[in-house]
Amino acid sequence: MVERVDFDVLVIGCGIGGAGVAQALAAAGHETLVVEKKEPAAGTSSRSSKLIHGGLRYLETMELRLVHESLRERKIMLKIAPHLVRLIDFHIPVYGDMKRGPWTMRAGLSLYSLLAGFRKDSRFCSLPRSEWDDLDGLRTKGLRAVYRYQDGATDDALLTRAVLASSIELGAQHSLNTELVRAEWKQDCWQVELLRENKTETLKARILVNAAGPWAAEVAQRLHPAAPCPQVALVAGSHLELPGALNKGAFYVEAQHDRRAVFAIPWKGHTLLGTTERPYSGEPDKIIPSQEEIDYLRTVFQRHFPQADSTPLTSWAGLRVLEDGKGRAFKRSREVLLPIDDAHNPRVLSILGGKLTAYRATAERVLATLAPSLPRAERKADTSTLRLPEDKSRA
Numbered sequence: 175m176v177e178r179v180d181f182d183v184l185v186i187g188c189g190i191g192g193a194g195v196a197q198a199l200a201a202a203g204h205e206t207l208v209v210e211k212k213e214p215a216a217g218t219s220s221r222s223s224k225l226i227h228g229g230l231r232y233l234e235t236m237e238l239r240l241v242h243e244s245l246r247e248r249k250i251m252l253k254i255a256p257h258l259v260r261l262i263d264f265h266i267p268v269y270g271d272m273k274r275g276p277w278t279m280r281a282g283l284s285l286y287s288l289l290a291g292f293r294k295d296s297r298f299c300s301l302p303r304s305e306w307d308d309l310d311g312l313r314t315k316g317l318r319a320v321y322r323y324q325d326g327a328t329d330d331a332l333l334t335r336a337v338l339a340s341s342i343e344l345g346a347q348h349s350l351n352t353e354l355v356r357a358e359w360k361q362d363c364w365q366v367e368l369l370r371e372n373k374t375e376t377l378k379a380r381i382l383v384n385a386a387g388p389w390a391a392e393v394a395q396r397l398h399p400a401a402p403c404p405q406v407a408l409v410a411g412s413h414l415e416l417p418g419a420l421n422k423g424a425f426y427v428e429a430q431h432d433r434r435a436v437f438a439i440p441w442k443g444h445t446l447l448g449t450t451e452r453p454y455s456g457e458p459d460k461i462i463p464s465q466e467e468i469d470y471l472r473t474v475f476q477r478h479f480p481q482a483d484s485t486p487l488t489s490w491a492g493l494r495v496l497e498d499g500k501g502r503a504f505k506r507s508r509e510v511l512l513p514i515d516d517a518h519n520p521r522v523l524s525i526l527g528g529k530l531t532a533y534r535a536t537a538e539r540v541l542a543t544l545a546p547s548l549p550r551a552e553r554k555a556d557t558s559t560l561r562l563p564e565d566k567s568r569a
């Protein structure tokens with residue numbers, strides 16, 4: 175006999191992954207609770223490059239499905255969250271000593287535009303030489319071409335809060351400063367133990383969604399039986415906030431040292447510079463940029479903007495969850511993994527990796543995967559057209 179359950183689904187973690195799933199479940203009419211051990215976006219979802227983009231560089235690893243999906247999501251986000259997502263100009267300078275020459279860039283940008291459906295906002299152009307001296311002090315020596323295209327930028331933490339707020343408007347419940355300590359499958363439901371402000375609380379849920387990002391492997395072990403969790407690697411990515419402003423938009427430059435692409439993006443009147451890729455095996459709560467990463471980013475910036483101040487005002491690091499494998503992190507797939515315990519009757523699902531940009535599409539996939547175990551419910555809204563709420567307290 176199934177005991178009365180308190181919630182159809184308990185979502186563990188309120189980064190963009192957990193907030194997105196809570197919104198999709200609530201929109202589909204399910205009783206949902208999301209618990210977060212700190213505050214919304216306390217983990218990776220406030221430490222990203224803050225781009226709502228297809229990911230031009232993923233074309234090199236032929237992740238066409240992911241790029242196409244992300245560009246479709248970018249289009250949706252521009253409609254449902256114009257107060258949070260805006261298109262900005264991106265510039266790609268091509269120097270004579272770069273691995274990727276003008277024709278490679280042109281081919282990549284053409285494919286990117288094709289995957290975006292050749293929309294007006296996916297066009298690109300080559301800037302005439304007469305405009306090169308007007309690009310925020312970009313080094314022009316050795317420059318062969320500068321391409322300009324558009325992509326989306328956001329505030330990742332505000333976006334996460336807006337998606338959570340939307341889930342609450344749709345009827346989801348949330349509990350912050352609440353940590354999942356343990357859950358056990360007993361009498362046909364999960365008996366869950368939470369720690370909230372040093373007090374233990376218990377509840378029952380039909381399904382668990384492990385949206386704990388870099389903590390997902392740890393959370394999987396707190397479940398009995400443990401949630402299936404394939405081997406994943408944590409890869410640190412650091413950002414620096416530099417004092418100068420970028421007036422012409424963002425720049426996508428190549429690091430001479432390892433040929434990786436690095437972004438310099440306008441951010442709150444300053445410049446956001448990132449990112450790095452460093453394998454990480456420490457505790458996720460303790461991630462900070464290493465001196466080597468700070469030096470690497472400053473060197474790339476100084477090389478491209480020799481007159482600008484590269485002394486960081488502040489710096490931070492986040493953790494990517496990537497499929498474990500050989501080779502450099504930036505060549506590994508960015509596709510999200512959604513392991514479940516049972517395809518016919520899933521009781522627990524984990525969200526591993528993925529992109530901020532694709533949070534809504536991922537949440538819809540989670541909903542479809544869990545469908546066999548979810549009770550019948552009446553849909554309340556469609557997240558692809560539902561406008562995200564504005565945070566009035568910040569107006």
Ligand SMILES: Cc1cc2nc3c(=O)[nH]c(=O)nc-3n(C[C@H](O)[C@H](O)[C@H](O)COP(=O)(O)OP(=O)(O)OC[C@H]3O[C@@H](n4cnc5c(N)ncnc54)[C@H](O)[C@@H]3O)c2cc1C
Binds near residue numbers: 222223531
């Ligand atoms: C450096 C870097 C740059 C990136 N740039 C971009 C970008 O520009 N564009 C893009 O689309 N994507 C980007 N990404 C990817 C994107 O940021 C992530 O995919 C996304 O933020 C992951 O969100 P998440 O919800 O899975 O994890 P998180 O945001 O880490 O959320 C997990 C949450 O779970 C909570 N938690 C952990 N354990 C428990 C527990 N036991 N009980 C309760 N709560 C718990 C944590 O406190 C945390 O808030 C980037 C990633 C990195 C690392």
